[in-house]
Amino acid sequence: MRLARRTEAAERDLQEIAFQIAFRDGRPIVADRIIDQLVGECQMLADTGRDSQLGTDSSELGDGVRLFSFERWVIVFRYTEHGIDVLRFADSSQDYLAWRL
Numbered sequence: 690m691r692l693a694r695r696t697e698a699a700e701r702d703l704q705e706i707a708f709q710i711a712f713r714d715g716r717p718i719v720a721d722r723i724i725d726q727l728v729g730e731c732q733m734l735a736d737t738g739r740d741s742q743l744g745t746d747s748s749e750l751g752d753g754v755r756l757f758s759f760e761r762w763v764i765v766f767r768y769t770e771h772g773i774d775v776l777r778f779a780d781s782s783q784d785y786l787a788w789r790l
Contacts, residue, residue: 691738691772693731699765702778703727706762723760727778730759735772751776 695703703724711720734743734757744755750765754776757764765777 690732691735693728693735693773693775694769694771695731695775696777699775699777706778706780723762727759727762727764730757731764731766731773731775734764734766738772739768 707720707724710723711717737743744757744766747754747756753767755766755768757766758781761781763779763781764775765779766773766775
């Protein structure tokens, strides 16, 4: 199995997503499910590998950066030899195209 490594920023993003859904929206079970699904989507991206070229090229954010949408979130990642590096998770309403990674 290939690896889907997450940066510290991506880990913080997951925590913020979980907090928003679980505490602010009062839906902890939904928060757990969404986090599990996001992590699963990352593993799917890693397992399919670089040759699949899933996601949209977003080199304006950084070298080799790609975007993959899942429900209302965007996974910002880069293919690597081990699978993928997940750089960030964004809510699709965020101005993530202004980020520099």
